[in-house]
Amino acid sequence: xxxxxxxxxxxxxxxxxxxxxxxxxxxxxxxxxxxxxxxxxxxxxxxxxxxxxxxxxxxxxxxxxxxxxxxxxxxxxxxxxxxxxxxxxxxxxxxxxxxxxxxxxxxxxxxxxx
Amino acid sequence: xxxxxxxxxxxxxxxxxxxxxxxxxxxxxxxxxxxxxxxxxxxxxxxxxxxxxxxxxxxxxxxxxxxxxxxxxxxxxxxxxxxxxxxxxxxxxxxxxxxxxxxxxxxxxxxxx
Numbered sequence: 001x002x003x004x005x006x007x008x009x010x011x012x013x014x015x016x017x018x019x020x021x022x023x024x025x026x027x028x029x030x031x032x033x034x035x036x037x038x039x040x041x042x043x044x045x046x047x048x049x050x051x052x053x054x055x056x057x058x059x060x061x062x063x064x065x066x067x068x069x070x071x072x073x074x075x076x077x078x079x080x081x082x083x084x085x086x087x088x089x090x091x092x093x094x095x096x097x098x099x100x101x102x103x104x105x106x107x108x109x110x111x112x113x114x
Numbered sequence: 115x116x117x118x119x120x121x122x123x124x125x126x127x128x129x130x131x132x133x134x135x136x137x138x139x140x141x142x143x144x145x146x147x148x149x150x151x152x153x154x155x156x157x158x159x160x161x162x163x164x165x166x167x168x169x170x171x172x173x174x175x176x177x178x179x180x181x182x183x184x185x186x187x188x189x190x191x192x193x194x195x196x197x198x199x200x201x202x203x204x205x206x207x208x209x210x211x212x213x214x215x216x217x218x219x220x221x222x223x224x225x226x227x
């Protein structure tokens with residue numbers, strides 16, 4: 001079946017360092033990918049998305065990389081700050097889905113040490 | 115604020131109770147969703163409404179009953195729930211029903227005793 005997974009359930013980084021959160025997806029035909037951040041007591045918040053016709057997309061302090069060859073997605077956060085501490089989810093949108101079936105991973109908890 | 119408001123934020127109910135969760139979006143979107151978030155599990159899609167019509171019912175038990183009276187409001191009616199239904203229930207909206215770029219509310223933390 002389809003699944004989206006993250007390599008590590010928890011990632012601990014020093015404030016100021018760069019963070020890399022990884023995600024593996026299983027459906028090679030997925031054409032859209034998205035990252036969400038969920039802070040304690042809040043709902044998931046959109047960070048950045050990317051379509052399958054791109055390999056890289058940059059936002060403010062964040063970069064998403066897509067490697068379709070190995071079905072791997074990563075989120076890079078530059079100069080990680082305490083406010084970046086949260087759970088990060090990736091999700092994919094398989095092409096067979098036309099009714100909102102984003103498939104979510106379990107999430108990686110990012111802990112930022114001061 | 116994401117533009118999606120959910121009430122109540124917390125709900126404790128017995129297995130024989132009937133309660134409703136409410137969601138309102140102020141983004142002008144035309145699709146709304148209910149998701150269930152349990153500990154240690156990925157987000158699970160429950161229902162999708164597009165232009166007020168239900169387009170997806172993801173094998174959800176009948177003790178969960180959604181209602182979408184207009185494109186801005188979504189309800190989830192609950193009755194005779196089980197303790198394993200305890201979870202965070204998230205509402206989301208999007209422009210179009212493809213599910214891309216969902217905007218989530220803060221959720222209702224439900225505990226069934």
